[in-house]
Amino acid sequence: MTQRGTVRWDGDVALDAMRQGAALGVRLAAEHVLTESRRRVPIEEATLERSGVATVDEANLTAAVSYDTPYAVRQHEELQYRHDAGRTAKYLERPLIEEADTATAIIAAQVRRALR
Numbered sequence: 100m101t102q103r104g105t106v107r108w109d110g111d112v113a114l115d116a117m118r119q120g121a122a123l124g125v126r127l128a129a130e131h132v133l134t135e136s137r138r139r140v141p142i143e144e145a146t147l148e149r150s151g152v153a154t155v156d157e158a159n160l161t162a163a164v165s166y167d168t169p170y171a172v173r174q175h176e177e178l179q180y181r182h183d184a185g186r187t188a189k190y191l192e193r194p195l196i197e198e199a200d201t202a203t204a205i206i207a208a209q210v211r212r213a214l215r
Contacts, residue, residue, distance in 0.1 A: 121209065125160055125162045125206060126153070133152070136194045141187070
């Protein structure tokens, strides 16, 4: 017994949904890295911590996490500075590396969700 069926494939709709899911995933992944970074950022008056932002370029599916104070780079790079417990130099670099798998999983989950 042979069964026949028809499958309608709308590739443009699928690609659009995938791109929208990826864009949301990139945003959520960047926010995740920012959150983890804020847990390590050196804190004196919390100005540096509050200056952290995650920005997303949805057209290129890229994101950036940054801190905007005159001393942000110096605090990040100076390994000899002393910080409170749990606060450290490389407060952005280390979470980015350590959370790479989680960030990838966040993006993948949003793409899968968009394709349902």
